[in-house]
Amino acid sequence: MATSAEWHEDYNKMSDASRNFSRAIKSVQEELEAVDWYNQRAEQTSDKQLKKILEHNRDEEIEHAVMALEWLRRKNKKFDEHMKTYLFTTGDILSIEEKAK
DSSP: OOOTTTOSSOGGGSOHHHHHHHHHHHHHHHHHHHHHHHHHHHHHOOOHHHHHHHHHHHHHHHHHHHHHHHHHHHHOHHHHHHHHHHTTOOSOHHHHHHHHO
């Protein structure tokens, strides 16, 4: 059963699609937070072997985050639209928005 801390709206009134969308968003958030933690730890350790392990773990979390982002892109037209606009581009990111309009 869902707790009120996990959901801002009544869980029982939400569609499966909305619950799954929220799960994916939460997963991306958690993965990116883990990336940050591993990155900080890898930067601060003086042990070379531990640094390699932490960097490996960080990179695994990046993979997980990107997989969830791709799921979101496939399920949501706006994610798809914005990812196609901004990802894998070069130049000033803010100017891309102006060109896209």
